[in-house]
Amino acid sequence: MTTTDIPAPAARKPAATTAPKRRPKRESQGPAWVFLSPWVLGAIVLTLLPMAVSLYLSFTDYDLFNPPRWVGLRNYVQMFTEDPRYWRSVMTTLTYVVIAVPLQLALALAVALALKSMKRGKGFYRSAFYAPSLLGASMSIALVWRAVFNDGGTVDNLLGTGGWVNKPGWALLAVALLTVWQFGAPMVIFLAGLQQIPGELYEAAAVDGAGKWRQFVSVTVPMLSPVLFFNLVLQTIQAFQVFTPAFAIGAGKGGPADSTLVYTLYLYDRGFVASHMGYASAMAWVLLIVIGAVTAVLFRTSRSWVFYASEGDR
Amino acid sequence: MTTTTTPAVRKPVAWGRIALHIGCLAALLVMLYPLAWLLATSLKPADEVIASLDLLPSHLEWSNYSTALDGVNDVSIWRLLSNSLLIAGGAVLGNVISCSLAAYAFARLRFRFRGPLFAFMIATIMLPHHAVLIPQYIIFNQLGLVNTYWPLILPKFLATEAFFVFLIVQFMRGLPRELEEAARIDGCGPFRSFFKVVLPLTRPALITTAIFTFIWTWNDFFTQLIYLFDPDKFTLTLALRSFVDASSTSAFGPMFAMSVIALLPIVLFFLAFQRLLVEGMASSGLKG
Numbered sequence: 016m017t018t019t020d021i022p023a024p025a026a027r028k029p030a031a032t033t034a035p036k037r038r039p040k041r042e043s044q045g046p047a048w049v050f051l052s053p054w055v056l057g058a059i060v061l062t063l064l065p066m067a068v069s070l071y072l073s074f075t076d077y078d079l080f081n082p083p084r085w086v087g088l089r090n091y092v093q094m095f096t097e098d099p100r101y102w103r104s105v106m107t108t109l110t111y112v113v114i115a116v117p118l119q120l121a122l123a124l125a126v127a128l129a130l131k132s133m134k135r136g137k138g139f140y141r142s143a144f145y146a147p148s149l150l151g152a153s154m155s156i157a158l159v160w161r162a163v164f165n166d167g168g169t170v171d172n173l174l175g176t177g178g179w180v181n182k183p184g185w186a187l188l189a190v191a192l193l194t195v196w197q198f199g200a201p202m203v204i205f206l207a208g209l210q211q212i213p214g215e216l217y218e219a220a221a222v223d224g225a226g227k228w229r230q231f232v233s234v235t236v237p238m239l240s241p242v243l244f245f246n247l248v249l250q251t252i253q254a255f256q257v258f259t260p261a262f263a264i265g266a267g268k269g270g271p272a273d274s275t276l277v278y279t280l281y282l283y284d285r286g287f288v289a290s291h292m293g294y295a296s297a298m299a300w301v302l303l304i305v306i307g308a309v310t311a312v313l314f315r316t317s318r319s320w321v322f323y324a325s326e327g328d329r
Numbered sequence: 330m331t332t333t334t335t336p337a338v339r340k341p342v343a344w345g346r347i348a349l350h351i352g353c354l355a356a357l358l359v360m361l362y363p364l365a366w367l368l369a370t371s372l373k374p375a376d377e378v379i380a381s382l383d384l385l386p387s388h389l390e391w392s393n394y395s396t397a398l399d400g401v402n403d404v405s406i407w408r409l410l411s412n413s414l415l416i417a418g419g420a421v422l423g424n425v426i427s428c429s430l431a432a433y434a435f436a437r438l439r440f441r442f443r444g445p446l447f448a449f450m451i452a453t454i455m456l457p458h459h460a461v462l463i464p465q466y467i468i469f470n471q472l473g474l475v476n477t478y479w480p481l482i483l484p485k486f487l488a489t490e491a492f493f494v495f496l497i498v499q500f501m502r503g504l505p506r507e508l509e510e511a512a513r514i515d516g517c518g519p520f521r522s523f524f525k526v527v528l529p530l531t532r533p534a535l536i537t538t539a540i541f542t543f544i545w546t547w548n549d550f551f552t553q554l555i556y557l558f559d560p561d562k563f564t565l566t567l568a569l570r571s572f573v574d575a576s577s578t579s580a581f582g583p584m585f586a587m588s589v590i591a592l593l594p595i596v597l598f599f600l601a602f603q604r605l606l607v608e609g610m611a612s613s614g615l616k617g
Contacts, residue, residue, distance in 0.1 A: 048434075050430045050433050051431055053430060053431065053488050054427065054434075057484065057488050058450075069463050136350065141607055142604070143357055143361070149548075149595055149606070150596070152545070152548040153547075153566065155591045156367075158572060158588055169366065203607050206611065207611035207612070256457050256458065267570075283554075292463055299462065303456070310455060
């Protein structure tokens with residue numbers, strides 16, 4: 016999934032040159048397509064075709080029961096100019112992404128750095144910090160979260176917050192903290208990346224008189240930048256699609272006062288509760304375009320800060 | 330501990346270590362608090378859930394669990410549990426079979442458009458599910474399969490989770506080619522060398538795929554929410570949903586008892602396979 020992987024099959028010439036040596040040149044492609052057939056079927060019937068259909072539906076009025084009615088750009092116009100709840104969901108999602116992703120990655124990196132040079136107990140900590148990443152996606156934990164951050168819950172008792180879950184300005188923060196809590200997955204990836212940095216680099220830097228901070232800035236950060244980039248892209252894409260915690264904490268409706276109405280929750284509401292499938296399709300396409308654009312921007316800016324030590328030879 | 334025996338010169342290092350351990354343990358305590366809270370609350374009597382500041386209940390209220398076992402909406406918890414298991418089991422089977430087949434083709438076989446198709450497969454990892462969701466729903470609706478388990482299981486048999494295809498491809502690329510070439514010289518076609526040589530060696534990646542598929546499917550809420558309406562067909566996750574709008578705190582104990590039951594398979598999987606899970610996660614992101 017890292018950027019270096021994408022051109023890999025084309026670059027894998029050795030494989031292609033060894034095969035014809037033993038066998039006559041034109042090897043049958045039949046078996047390959049047999050192996051690929053489930054994937055091809057899935058890619059056509061469950062990915063490409065649905066994408067085309069949802070693009071078409073986004074220009075229609077469709078309620079599942081009557082045939083779709085072509086309305087041109089009506090859905091998009093309505094979305095952008097006449098639907099305050101739509102903008103509400105956009106702003107909520109952006110706020111959530113901007114809070115949750117940097118906090119989560121910073122924590123993941125800090126803990127990975129702490130664990131890096133640990134001799135004893137590293138395995139234990141690594142697993143223990145990772146556990147919330149698996150459990151946190153569940154409805155069970157989302158319900159715990161709502162109770163803990165509720166009026167009279169633990170956080171209220173400790174900080175006298177009066178319950179974030181009920182306060183429009185604060186409920187989203189509770190949702191974001193549930194995501195931050197799951198920093199174990201990016202942490203594990205950071206840790207694996209840190210362990211691949213050759214120790215000689217640190218030794219050489221130390222010989223040159225670099226202190227800990229200098230070593231971090233000049234060795235760790237550049238060597239880790241591909242992993243940092245990978246985590247950033249992955250977590251951002253996932254954050255744009257947050258659903259379950261917002262659903263649970265916002266009592267299924269994005270409350271209080273639409274403050275946890277994230278994009279996918281509003282999409283669900285329009286499509287599957289209000290039966291405006293055309294409108295929901297338009298929302299889905301905007302999400303697709305936004306995620307594509309954000310990814311493209313991240314890739315573009317990455318050229319200036321992501322450093323590949325072994326450019327292309329892996 | 331060790332500071333008393335280590336020479337004076339090394340003392341600062343040891344102190345730093347101890348501080349590090351203390352810091353990590355403190356962070357862990359905070360992080361694991363919600364889990365402790367869940368466990369404690371599932372055993373609390375109704376009047377202590379909110380009123381009491383103590384984490385531990387004054388006495389263990391096991392009746393929360395017996396109430397939870399009765400289930401929700403007149404559907405017993407065994408029914409919910411077996412529904413969840415059926416969906417997760419089907420998904421595991423589907424992903425392991427279809428993703429390993431596709432991965433073998435991408436990792437080892439030659440065919441036209443391999444480069445572009447591989448790039449497309451990678452791109453679908455980033456594709457938001459919502460872009461295909463509505464038409465998929467319409468297709469399953471037309472086929473009369475909404476409110477059945479097919480929409481939740483069938484896509485897994487068509488290798489739609491590209492993440493796992495990618496994971497297995499990466500693993501297969503690390504296997505020595507010589508083994509397969511030897512098998513070929515011995516007269517094995519691609520099918521036999523896949524089943525007899527490559528697949529057995531790929532077992533670690535297949536197990537990782539199976540475990541992650543199980544946990545993610547078990548946790549999945551959105552897809553189940555859309556496709557299942559009958560309380561009879563609900564999974565544990567969906568049954569918990571009926572507590573989402575409930576504002577009364579009287580059901581708190583049973584609700585969290587049920588949450589514990591719903592988390593149990595994941596916790597067990599985690600305890601059994603933690604090393605594999607953690608390493609599977611780490612290697613899926615790296616190892617170009």
